[in-house]
Amino acid sequence: MKNIKLGFIGLGYIGKIHAIACFAMPLVFPDLPFKVILGPVFKRNLSSVPYFFERCAESVDDLLNTEDLVAVDICTPNYVHLDEAMKAIDRGLDIYLEKPIGLNGDEAFKIMESAKKKGVINQTALMYRFMPAVAQARDMINNGEIGQILNFKATMLHSGYLDPLRPISWKLKKATSGGGAILDMGIHLVDAVRFMLGEIKSLKAESRTYFKERPSHGAGVLEEVDVDDWTAVDVELKSGAWGRIEASRISAEMEEETRFEIYGTYGSIKISTKRPEYAVLYKKRENAVFSGIYGGEGPFTRYLRGIYPGEKFSMGYMVNMHMASLINFFTNIAEGKVVYQETPTFKEAYKDQLIIDEVLK
Structure with missing residues (x-):
């Protein structure tokens, strides 16, 4: 101990x-x-x-x-x-x-x-690497369950900045945040795409800042917002697959949700934070849908299932993913080394940030 x-x-x-x-x-x-x-x-x-x-x-x-x-x-x-x-x-x-x-x-x-x-x-x-459905989908893709990957969608749509009276903060200034929705939230999508599907070869992006001013902490004073409220990025992967990554802080959803849809020559895989434990696999030839424990899960996914809180101890997917991520960090400390190469080390974070830099350009 x-x-x-x-x-x-x-x-x-x-x-x-x-x-x-x-x-x-x-x-x-x-x-x-x-x-x-x-x-x-x-x-x-x-x-x-x-x-x-x-x-x-x-x-x-x-x-x-x-x-x-x-x-x-x-x-x-x-x-x-x-x-x-x-x-x-x-x-x-x-x-x-x-x-x-x-x-x-x-x-x-x-x-x-x-x-x-x-x-x-x-x-x-x-911590999306520590969402069991994401890790499971990665195994399904690696095992060829949906054939060659053609295209995908990755979306994280939040509504927390729809209120025009929400005051200015460090997150809304490029000098203190580095970027808006695409950096704050989109970096999770970029990392998950790289984790499941491989490296990004090229991209083009567009963004919008809908609320260009926000109330300052002084009465009647408005300050400029110089980061994005919404960004969409069309990417091509080194594998030849293509897809879209979309991050928004001004999209009104009844229930905020992060979604991944991955389409291949044999079928598709869908992932949602509404059901973070399992991916949904559709196999076109069999016209069959599968969701549950998957026999082809690899060592990392099996390990993850042992450190991700079960249904009775669930505190919501956000705390659950962070708990699994932190357990992995502490396990690496206890072992004196990075046990699983899937760990999002600073090297992985750096790769993600280079992609975000290109998006912001």
């Missing part, structure tokens, strides 16, 4: 999702080969830090100097990732970093190279 003292830098929405996953982890999976100790936390509003953290750090440097600290989970705005990640890496701490790891590919490269030179265990929160 390896003790892993984990420090949190940032504890906003996504940090709380990570913390819920870490807190519940030993209850859902009591036989894990590690024990996560929730160490110090640093955030802007120190008065709202939950009691189960070891202490409130006065600064990032104060947190990083904590005795026996093994790893850090960085959940802060994009524009501070480079500075905070480099400080953690310099101290030899293993690091779990929210996506995107930098504002752009150049920052991502610096973080990736520094982590490699220091030899720290690293992982990015590209």
Whole structure:
């Protein structure tokens, strides 16, 4: 049993999702080969830090100097990732970093190279790799269940920015976010497409910023929004397949959903966050639809099913995916190496960010 003292830098929405996953982890999976100790936390509003953290750090440097600290989970705005990640890496701490790891590919490269030179265990929160249906679909594709891949659609449609009175924030400024919907959400789609279908050869993109101004925190003041509300990217893969990746923060859906549709010469595969455990396989020759445990699942998918919360312990697909992703990170720390090559390391995050850079151009 390896003790892993984990420090949190940032504890906003996504940090709380990570913390819920870490807190519940030993209850859902009591036989894990590690024990996560929730160490110090640093955030802007120190008065709202939950009691189960070891202490409130006065600064990032104060947190990083904590005795026996093994790893850090960085959940802060994009524009501070480079500075905070480099400080953690310099101290030899293993690091779990929210996506995107930098504002752009150049920052991502610096973080990736520094982590490699220091030899720290690293992982990015590209947690769609830890959605069982995505991993299962990858196995089905690799096993030739739908033949040669022809085309696909990958969509993530949210509506959180439809309110014109939603105030300006760091996410709506390119200098602090690096990009809008396509970077914030679309990077998940890019990573999942690469994970399931292979590398992207070429692309063309279009985007829109519908709400060009947002209320500032000062009464009656409007500030410019210089990132996209919606982006669609048409891509060609190295395999010859083609498809579309679409990310939106202004699409009104009754229930927000991430979807993948993959079409091949023998059939199709569909994936939805409404049913994250299993992909839906359609085989045209047999005119048959299959969804459930698949006999051709590979080692990573079988491993994932052992670290993804079952129905009775489910806390929703968002927490479930983050929990599986974090368990993988901690397992790598306990083993002293990256156990499964499917792990979304900084190298994988860098590749994703290069694609987003091209989209933004």
